[in-house]
Each structure stands twice: as C-alpha cells, then as structure tokens.
Amino acid sequence: SMPSALVLFADGSEEMETVICVDVLRRAGVETILASVGATSSEHPLICSRGVRIHADCPAHHCHDLYDVVVLPGGQPGATTLRDSKIVQKLITKHNEAGKLIAAVCAAPIVLAQMCLLKGRNATSHPSVESTLVEAGATYSQNRVVKDGNIITSRGPGTCFEFAIQIACSLSGDDNSADVHEALAKPMML
Amino acid sequence: SMPSALVLFADGSEEMETVICVDVLRRAGVETILASVGATSSEHPLICSRGVRIHADCPAHHCHDLYDVVVLPGGQPGATTLRDSKIVQKLITKHNEAGKLIAAVCAAPIVLAQMCLLKGRNATSHPSVESTLVEAGATYSQNRVVKDGNIITSRGPGTCFEFAIQIACSLSGDDNSADVHEALAKPMML
Ligand SMILES: [Cu+]
Numbered sequence: 400s401m402p403s404a405l406v407l408f409a410d411g412s413e414e415m416e417t418v419i420c421v422d423v424l425r426r427a428g429v430e431t432i433l434a435s436v437g438a439t440s441s442e443h444p445l446i447c448s449r450g451v452r453i454h455a456d457c458p459a460h461h462c463h464d465l466y467d468v469v470v471l472p473g474g475q476p477g478a479t480t481l482r483d484s485k486i487v488q489k490l491i492t493k494h495n496e497a498g499k500l501i502a503a504v505c506a507a508p509i510v511l512a513q514m515c516l517l518k519g520r521n522a523t524s525h526p527s528v529e530s531t532l533v534e535a536g537a538t539y540s541q542n543r544v545v546k547d548g549n550i551i552t553s554r555g556p557g558t559c560f561e562f563a564i565q566i567a568c569s570l571s572g573d574d575n576s577a578d579v580h581e582a583l584a585k586p587m588m589l
Numbered sequence: 590s591m592p593s594a595l596v597l598f599a600d601g602s603e604e605m606e607t608v609i610c611v612d613v614l615r616r617a618g619v620e621t622i623l624a625s626v627g628a629t630s631s632e633h634p635l636i637c638s639r640g641v642r643i644h645a646d647c648p649a650h651h652c653h654d655l656y657d658v659v660v661l662p663g664g665q666p667g668a669t670t671l672r673d674s675k676i677v678q679k680l681i682t683k684h685n686e687a688g689k690l691i692a693a694v695c696a697a698p699i700v701l702a703q704m705c706l707l708k709g710r711n712a713t714s715h716p717s718v719e720s721t722l723v724e725a726g727a728t729y730s731q732n733r734v735v736k737d738g739n740i741i742t743s744r745g746p747g748t749c750f751e752f753a754i755q756i757a758c759s760l761s762g763d764d765n766s767a768d769v770h771e772a773l774a775k776p777m778m779l
Pocket residue numbers: 603606663664665695696715745746
C-alpha cells in the first residue's frame with residue numbers, strides 16, 4: 400500500500416517549505432495530509448511567513464492515524480508555534496516511539512531539540528538556530544540534508560527539494576534510490 | 590518606490606512554482622500581488638496541480654494597475670487556463686506594450702507562444718512544451734533561465750528559485766546583481 404505522510408504547519412510557517420514537502424511527496428506517490436496547528440477551524444486558511452494563505456486538509460487534532468513520516472516545515476513564527484504545541488509534541492512522541500520517520504527543515508529542528516530527540520544525533524538546521532541544536536546535544540552538521548536513524552533534518556527553502564526526495568527515498572526503503580531520484584528530479588528539472 | 594509584481598494563477602497551477610515566485614519576490618522587497626484567474630470569487634481557494642489549496646490576494650480582473658512584471662507559473666491544467674483567458678491576454682498585452690517584464694516558467698511559456706511574443710526570441714520552457722515554442726518561432730534554449738529583452742522564461746519547479754532571483758535582479762536594473770544574489774540566496778540556503 401501507499402506510504403503516508405503528515406505535514407504539520409501553522410501561521411507563519413514557510414510557505415515554500417510547506418508546499419515543496421507536500422507536492423514532492425505527492426509526486427512520489429506518498430499519501431500526504433497537510434494539517435494545521437493552532438487554527439480554530441480548517442474553514443480559514445493559515446497565513447504563512449510571506450503572506451501566502453494556504454488551506455490545511457484538516458486540523459492536526461483530527462489526525463489520529465499512524466503515518467510513515469511526520470514532516471515539520473520551518474519559517475517563523477510557525478516553527479515556534481509547532482514547538483510549543485501539545486498536539487505536535489504528542490504526535491511526534493507517538494510516531495517516534497513507533498519507529499516512524501520524523502523530518503524537520505530550516506527552523507523546525509528546534510521542535511526536536513526541545514523534545515530531547517537530537518541528543519547524540521547528527522542533525523542540521525537553518526544556521527539561525529544552530530546554537531539551539533548544539534545546546535540540545537546534537538552533533539551539528541552543515542550538510543544540506545542529514546539522516547540519523549529515524550530523524551531527517553535539513554537547512555532551508557533551497558535544500559527543501561533534496562529534503563523531500565530524501566524522505567521519499569527513505570519511505571521506499573532505500574536511502575539513496577536512483578529510481579526515486581530519476582522519477583522526481585527529472586520532471587521537476589532539478 | 591518598491592517595484593511591483595503581479596503573479597497570476599489558476600486551478601491546476603503548479604503550487605511550488607506559484608509560491609516560490611511570490612515568496613522570493615516578497616523577500617526581495619517587491620510588492621507582489623497573487624491574483625486568481627477563472628475563479629468566480631476570491632472567497633474560495635484555488636486547487637493547485639498537486640491538490641494544495643491556495644488563496645489569491647484578489648481576482649485578476651480587479652488588477653487594473655501597471656506592474657513592473659507579470660509572472661506566470663506553470664503546471665497543468667493551470668497554464669492552459671492562463672493561455673485561454675481573455676483577462677490574462679489583456680494584461681500581458683498591456684504590460685508588454687508598456688515595456689514591462691513578462692516572466693513565464695515551466696508550461697506557462699505556451700501563453701507567450703500563443704500570443705506570438707516568442708517569435709525570433711531566445712526562450713525556454715518545460716521540455717514537454719518545447720515543440721509549442723519552436724512552432725511559435727522561438728529560438729529554443731535548454732538553459733535554466735533565459736532572458737531576451739523583456740521576456741524571462743524558465744524550465745520547472747527545480748529552476749524556479751533561479752527564475753525568481755532573475756526577475757528580482759532585472760527589477761533592480763542589474764541582470765546579474767551580486768547584492769540581490771547575496772541577499773536572497775544566502776538566507777534561503779541555495
Ligand atoms: Cu510545472
């Protein structure tokens with residue numbers, strides 16, 4: 400059956416990161432839900448970091464399934480809202496304990512730092528939050544995408560295609576699948 | 590004063606291309622309006638090519654100003670809707686006659702081909718519509734971004750950051766501005 404992904408976003412999330420993750424995963428055949436955090440209703444769009452208004456498929460508190468990956472886009476104040484959300488913490492804990500992938504890009508690795516999931520792990524982030532990861536015990540990398548166990552991290556909008564392709568490869572069971580790269584990179588003109 | 594941009598999109602436009610153009614231009618200090626084509630109301634979001642629902646700032650028929658650039662994202666059936674829209678044709682004609690920039694990525698150069706704006710011009714597009722450009726008299730290029738006079742074209746989601754940066758450079762009056770590249774590429778981690 401199709402692998403599944405849950406992408407979480409909030410007001411002030413980076414719209415390019417949010418949309419690249421959802422779109423590339425759907426191109427890869429991953430059943431992908433875009434869920435809102437902190438909104439009172441899914442009737443209204445969220446307002447992203449540069450003012451683009453995007454509708455969630457549903458609010459995060461309606462997502463009771465177990466997905467194969469939980470994806471956190473960056474952007475501020477979106478990443479801080481995700482970090483401080485009890486619903487996000489509960490979803491991450493549940494998926495981490497089930498051995499599912501957790502993926503965070505740009506400022507969003509601060510969510511994983513706060514939850515002590517980066518201690519002794521190789522990880523990266525946007526440079527602006529490097530010290531938060533180091534203080535949480537991460538072995539900081541400047542690579543564009545870093546995978547350590549079930550945790551995938553990446554740096555920003557410009558690394559987000561590679562980040563999403565890494566997630567798709569990992570879901571296919573092959574961390575560097577030539578087939579996935581060929582199927583995704585070529586039509587996108589990467 | 591700030592330069593201005595009008596980004597046009599429709600149901601079935603490529604959401605990554607739409608959002609990258611709007612976001613990068615806003616990061617560059619360009620006053621950017623995202624306008625919908627073919628929707629009956631701006632109360633409802635458009636449904637993009639991979640199902641992401643994005644709100645326009647206003648419907649295109651409300652856009653009576655002269656902008657410094659008109660930007661057309663690709664994706665299907667969005668690009669075909671843009672091509673067949675009388676409002677889009679009117680906006681492009683008005684801006685082209687005023688010597689403003691016209692920029693199209695992915696499948697959207699078919700709009701310019703149909704309007705005979707590519708005859709004798711260097712241009713590129715997604716490979717899937719290359720023959721349409723050649724038949725319209727374009728000198729086809731496989732470069733990732735091509736500027737010829739006031740027309741800027743590019744290839745797909747993976748070239749869209751470069752496309753948007755080229756637009757920002759051109760609006761700053763310097764087609765290869767090191768300052769614009771530094772200001773945009775570095776924080777985006779390109
Ligand atoms: Cu496209």
